[in-house]
Amino acid sequence: MGFFRKGWRARLMLVLAVVGPGFITASVDNDAGGIFTYSLAGAQFGYTLLWTMIPITVALVVVQEMAARMGAVTGKGLSDLIREEFGFRVTFFLMLALVVLNLTNVVAEFAGVASSLELFGVSKYIVVPAAAALVWVLVVRGTYESIEKIFLLASAFYVCYILAGVLAHPDWKAAAFATVTRPEAEGIRNYGYLYMVIGLVGTTIAPWMQFYLQASVVEKGVTARQYRALRWDVILGCVFTDVIAWFIIVACAATLYANGHHDIGSSGADAALALRPLAGEYAYLLFAAGLFNASLFAASILPISTAYAVCEGLGFESGLDKKFHEAPVFYWLYTLLIVIGGGVLLVPRLPLVYVSVLSQVANGVVLPFVLIFMLLLTNDPELMGDHTNSRGFNIIAWVTVTVTIVMTIAMVLTQR
Amino acid sequence: MAIVALSELLGATVRDATGAVRGKVREVAVVPQDHPTRVAFLVVKTPGGERMLPGDALTACGATIRSAGDASAWERFAPSDRVLLLKRDLLDQQIIDVHGRKVVRVNDVELDAVPADRQMIVNVVAVDVGARGAIRRLAHGAVPSFTMRALLERIPPRVIPWQYVDLLETDPARRVKLKIAYGGLATLHPADIADIVEDLPPAERESVFETLDEEVAAEALEEIDPEIQVSIVESLDSNRAADIVEEMDPDAAADLLGDLTEDHSGQILREMKPDERREVTQLLEFGENTAAGRMTTEFIAVPETAVVDDAIDALKGFEGSREALATIYLTGVNQKLVGSVPLVSIAVSSPAAQLSQLSEPYIACAPDTPQDEVAALFDKYNLITLAVVDEHGRLAGIITADDVITMLRHAN
Numbered sequence: 021m022g023f024f025r026k027g028w029r030a031r032l033m034l035v036l037a038v039v040g041p042g043f044i045t046a047s048v049d050n051d052a053g054g055i056f057t058y059s060l061a062g063a064q065f066g067y068t069l070l071w072t073m074i075p076i077t078v079a080l081v082v083v084q085e086m087a088a089r090m091g092a093v094t095g096k097g098l099s100d101l102i103r104e105e106f107g108f109r110v111t112f113f114l115m116l117a118l119v120v121l122n123l124t125n126v127v128a129e130f131a132g133v134a135s136s137l138e139l140f141g142v143s144k145y146i147v148v149p150a151a152a153a154l155v156w157v158l159v160v161r162g163t164y165e166s167i168e169k170i171f172l173l174a175s176a177f178y179v180c181y182i183l184a185g186v187l188a189h190p191d192w193k194a195a196a197f198a199t200v201t202r203p204e205a206e207g208i209r210n211y212g213y214l215y216m217v218i219g220l221v222g223t224t225i226a227p228w229m230q231f232y233l234q235a236s237v238v239e240k241g242v243t244a245r246q247y248r249a250l251r252w253d254v255i256l257g258c259v260f261t262d263v264i265a266w267f268i269i270v271a272c273a274a275t276l277y278a279n280g281h282h283d284i285g286s287s288g289a290d291a292a293l294a295l296r297p298l299a300g301e302y303a304y305l306l307f308a309a310g311l312f313n314a315s316l317f318a319a320s321i322l323p324i325s326t327a328y329a330v331c332e333g334l335g336f337e338s339g340l341d342k343k344f345h346e347a348p349v350f351y352w353l354y355t356l357l358i359v360i361g362g363g364v365l366l367v368p369r370l371p372l373v374y375v376s377v378l379s380q381v382a383n384g385v386v387l388p389f390v391l392i393f394m395l396l397l398t399n400d401p402e403l404m405g406d407h408t409n410s411r412g413f414n415i416i417a418w419v420t421v422t423v424t425i426v427m428t429i430a431m432v433l434t435q436r
Numbered sequence: 437m438a439i440v441a442l443s444e445l446l447g448a449t450v451r452d453a454t455g456a457v458r459g460k461v462r463e464v465a466v467v468p469q470d471h472p473t474r475v476a477f478l479v480v481k482t483p484g485g486e487r488m489l490p491g492d493a494l495t496a497c498g499a500t501i502r503s504a505g506d507a508s509a510w511e512r513f514a515p516s517d518r519v520l521l522l523k524r525d526l527l528d529q530q531i532i533d534v535h536g537r538k539v540v541r542v543n544d545v546e547l548d549a550v551p552a553d554r555q556m557i558v559n560v561v562a563v564d565v566g567a568r569g570a571i572r573r574l575a576h577g578a579v580p581s582f583t584m585r586a587l588l589e590r591i592p593p594r595v596i597p598w599q600y601v602d603l604l605e606t607d608p609a610r611r612v613k614l615k616i617a618y619g620g621l622a623t624l625h626p627a628d629i630a631d632i633v634e635d636l637p638p639a640e641r642e643s644v645f646e647t648l649d650e651e652v653a654a655e656a657l658e659e660i661d662p663e664i665q666v667s668i669v670e671s672l673d674s675n676r677a678a679d680i681v682e683e684m685d686p687d688a689a690a691d692l693l694g695d696l697t698e699d700h701s702g703q704i705l706r707e708m709k710p711d712e713r714r715e716v717t718q719l720l721e722f723g724e725n726t727a728a729g730r731m732t733t734e735f736i737a738v739p740e741t742a743v744v745d746d747a748i749d750a751l752k753g754f755e756g757s758r759e760a761l762a763t764i765y766l767t768g769v770n771q772k773l774v775g776s777v778p779l780v781s782i783a784v785s786s787p788a789a790q791l792s793q794l795s796e797p798y799i800a801c802a803p804d805t806p807q808d809e810v811a812a813l814f815d816k817y818n819l820i821t822l823a824v825v826d827e828h829g830r831l832a833g834i835i836t837a838d839d840v841i842t843m844l845r846h847a848n
Contacts, residue, residue: 095637104528108543108573111528241667243638335541335565 041236042088042250044321045229046257050178050264051318052132053125053383054223055311056376058265061216062272064282067191067198070269072217074199076224077262079420081255082413083391086398087230088254091237092247093407098234099333101397108334114393115330119353121386122228122326124379126361129322131372132315134365139308144365152362155320156355160340178264178314180306185267187302190274199266208427211434218427219377222384224265225420230390232325244407271307323357385428388421395421440498441564442522442545443573450480450489450501458482458507464522464547466560468615473598475547475558479513479521486513494556497549499581504555518613522560525603530636531563532602534620537628539635543569546595563601566594606639608646618644622652630659633668642671645680654683657692666695674700678707685757686712687732687839690719719833727810728803730843731824731833732760738791740766740774745787747777759836762820766795773800773823773831800825803832807843814840 050058061069087098094101103111133151134144207213233254242250276282324340327350331338337347344351364370395417398409409417448461459482467476477488478501487510489503496502520526522545533540544564549556568591575584602620605611621629621644629648633641633656645653645668657665657680669677669692681689681704693701693716701720705713715733722728734756738746747764754761764782766775775795785794799813800823813822814837822835 095639100637103541107528108570109576112570112574238637241638241663243667243671334570335543337538 040253041091041233041240041242042084042254042257043260044236044257045084045233045254046261047178048232048314048318048321049224049226049229049257049261050181050268050314051125051129051322052311052315053128053226053376053380054265055132055268055314056128056373057216057219057223057380058268059272059276060373060377061220062269062274063276064212065216066273066277067195067270069216069220070195070198070266070273071201071203072220073262073266073269076221077258078416079221080225080262081258082416083225083230083394083420084233084254084258085251086394086409086413086417087234088237088242088250089247089407090394090398090404091234092242092250093244093404095238095243097238097329097332098231098394098397099329101403102393103333103335105397105400105403106393111333114389115333117386117389118227118231119326119330119357121379121382122322123357123361124375124382125226125228126319126323126357127364128376128379129315129319130362130365131370131376132311133319135372136308136312136315139304148362148365151316151319152358155316155323156358159320159324159354160351178260178310180310181264181271182267183302184306184310185271185274187306188271188274190270195270195273208430209434211431214427214431214434215381218384218424218431219381220384221424221427222382222387223380224262225387226380226383227386227390228322228325228329228383230394231329232321235325235328244405247407319358323354323361326357327351327354384424388424388428391417391421391424438498438549439561440547440549440558441569441572442527442547443569443576444499445478445497445501445547446523447577448499448501450478450503452503452507453505456507458503459487461501462486463524464545466520466522467518468520469518469613472615473559473561475560476519480510482507482510487511488513491558492555494549494558495554497547497556497558517607517610520603520614525605526563530604530640531596532604532618532621532632533565533596533600534602534624535596535600537624537632539632540565540596544572560598562595562597564593564595567591568593604636604640604643606643608643611643611647616647618647622648626652626655627659629656634661634664638667638671641668645672646676650679650683653680658684658688662691662695665692669696669704670700674703674707678704681716682708682712685732686715686719686734687730687833689716690729691724694720694724722803725807726803727801727805727807727822727824727835728832730807730810730839731803731835732756732839733833735760735765735821735831735834736763737765737767737771737773737831740768740792740795742766742791743787744782744785744789744791744794747782747791748787757836759838760821760834762836763834764791765798765823765831765834766791767831770828771830773798773825773829776823778820798823802827810835811840811844 090098090101096104099111099115102114130148130151134147137147138144207217237250328338330336330353331347331350336349338350339347342350365372395409395414398404399414401408442464445461445464450458450461452458459480461478462481463479464475465477465479465488466474470476475491477490480487480489487507489510493503493505494501495504526542526545528542530539530541542563542565545560546562546564547558548561549558568588571591572584572588575587579587600620602618603614603616605614605616611617621632624632629652633644636644641664645657648656657668660668669681672680681692684692693704696704705717708716719728719731719733736747736750736754738750750764751761762779764777764779765773766777768774775792776798777791777794778796781794799817799819801810801813803824803826810822813819820837823831824833824835826832
């Protein structure tokens with residue numbers, strides 16, 4: 021009888037163990053940087069940029085699936101594999117770039133925390149230090165499992181963006197039409213347009229998320245055999261992410277853009293405040309609550325995931341089970357990411373949204389280089405065995421690499 | 437002697453006896469079957485493909501490499517399972533630092549080139565896992581070599597002598613050919629082995645458990661996190677898994693098998709010896725969080741009429757864990773528990789002393805006692821072991837204090 025019960029429990033554990041990494045990653049995908057970028061895209065361009073959602077979703081599925089598959093097949097993190105296959109020097113410079121890039125993303129997360137609470141009249145000079153301390157303690161003192169449960173529960177909050185979108189009374193027909201319309205060729209010569217598209221790519225397919233997703237697949241101990249369930253977790257997570265993103269763009273397009281509020285750059289609170297008279301009291305509250313939750317959520321994951329990736333790639337001791345003196349680089353890096361990331365925000369009159377969107381554009385610029393490493397690794401039969409990329413995956417991923425690089429070059433050329 | 441780093445050799449120019457440049461170093465190879473540390477040959481990239489420059493033809497091994505013979509004698513390089521390629525198999529890879537008891541990543545490899553009668557003998561002496569190797573790799577080629585040497589000398593080295601390095605290899609056939617047996621790892625305390633294994637990727641964990649002696653593997657496995665235990669056992673073939681599970685404490689084995697799928701645990705049980713299988717199957721019947729689920733059936737019980745000498749004989753023949761030795765239990769008619777004698781009393785008494793004279797009142801609980809009550813009993817009576825008796829008062833098993841500590845730590 022004990023036998024039967026344990027068998028049943030083991031099966032349930034298997035399902036729970038596998039469903040998770042993809043969905044959590046998807047949830048942190050719509051972090052503060054994401055919400056600001058989607059909001060600004062809607063406010064500045066209305067429904068015009070909705071066409072990006074379908075290609076970005078396809079690319080996101082392909083890229084995340086690659087990261088998850090690599091984790092399941094090799095049992096190693098992305099930075100470990102880059103180190104083992106491409107050597108110390110390449111890893112060092114990539115990790116350096118990753119630290120700088122992720123630091124800007126940490127700034128964006130704290131900007132999200134600050135601007136969401138500004139709506140309730142709390143000063144950022146109180147909010148940011150408090151949030152930074154909270155995140156530090158939550159991660160270092162709390163056990164991984166209990167944090168993860170909080171995160172998973174918090175994912176449900178994202179539904180509020182769909183509600184905000186609906187309450188904004190958008191023109192559904194125009195929005196749907198814009199989603200499937202071919203983009204206008206003019207865009208490639210417009211700096212502002214390119215900047216925003218690269219930001220959308222960079223925020224949705226953020227480089228740090230690939231490191232995080234692969235690491236959590238390894239952490240969960242998902243093996244190549246259990247990989248089928250994981251694949252669905254990843255795909256559903258990606259689709260969920262982009263449905264939310266679509267609703268945020270639509271909400272801001274229907275209210276801010278339609279009423280001529282194209283500039284929400286100085287504070288994220290502007291986006292929510294501008295929604296208030298246009299979409300009603302609840303849309304504004306939901307937007308603020310969602311932003312707060314998403315920012316704190318991602319702020320808890322991003323610095324620690326960066327510290328892990330860097331230390332594993334460069335061979336420093338890492339892990340929360342180690343004491344401070346046993347893994348000094350790991351803890352210092354983690355702490356400094358939070359302290360500096362939060363500290364930047366204390367600069368008076370910092371344009372929060374512009375800074376956050378800039379970090380997402382930087383994500384988009386760096387993304388192709390991370391993708392190239394991922395592509396080389398996932399096509400290596402010695403590493404992946406029978407699980408190398410299919411031809412279709414390679415095509416989609418290489419197209420993503422090429423298009424992002426071309427757009428970056430075009431953006432630099434069109435800048436005045 | 438002159439220490440030269442692998443990263444300095446790689447890419448170095450190779451000249452033959454006439455001084456003509458013949459190519460650049462691609463790889464440094466050791467053939468462990470011939471010599472455990474000696475460099476057997478260098479793989480040199482020449483205009484005519486990759487060639488093997490034999491180690492015993494080296495006359496200089498540093499910034500420039502000179503060969504005594506003619507380059508035309510170098511054979512074409514063909515990859516082989518018997519050959520350890522230092523760049524591919526060691527540089528940037530993880531190894532086990534046996535002395536430091538952890539898994540580390542290799543930044544560089546230190547070789548020692550000793551001149552011996554018109555040739556150089558080159559041996560692998562250590563792996564560099566510190567900042568010195570890292571900076572050398574980073575700056576190599578970008579900073580003039582004399583500046584670099586001056587710079588590197590200021591950095592304290594962090595190297596692991598080669599004898600304390602255990603390489604990791606997941607391919608079993610290659611493991612044999614490269615003579616990788618995790619010999620250093622096996623000398624560590626099982627709890628340290630467990631910590632190291634937990635830090636390894638799954639394939640490497642499997643390779644460790646395929647290779648280690650069953651007894652060592654079993655003790656280490658007991659100390660490993662339950663989830664990782666399951667994934668390790670699932671990756672082993674059921675025959676090997678059964679060999680290891682047989683050596684485990686029955687209570688630990690039962691906990692482990694209970695976490696596996698029915699199919700898999702059934703397979704392993706079928707491969708086990710009948711005695712061990714019976715013990716483990718009995719334990720499997722109980723809930724994991726009760727006294728019976730935590731107890732071991734390997735304990736020492738002697739008849740109440742026995743003397744100290746009999747108890748010592750029983751101790752000598754005992755194959756269970758050392759923790760279970762702390763108390764000798766006395767049984768009466770029908771195996772009923774009647775008393776307990778601490779090991780200390782036996783040590784200080786004469787061989788002919790009656791055990792019943794030394795006996796103390798025993799503390800026991802029923803098989804279905806919840807684990808928190810078990811812990812409370814240990815606390816209240818300051819126990820080292822606790823007897824578990826069935827409904828007829830027969831001794832079914834014992835719980836040891838180390839199990840309770842594990843249990844409490846997991847409960848938190």
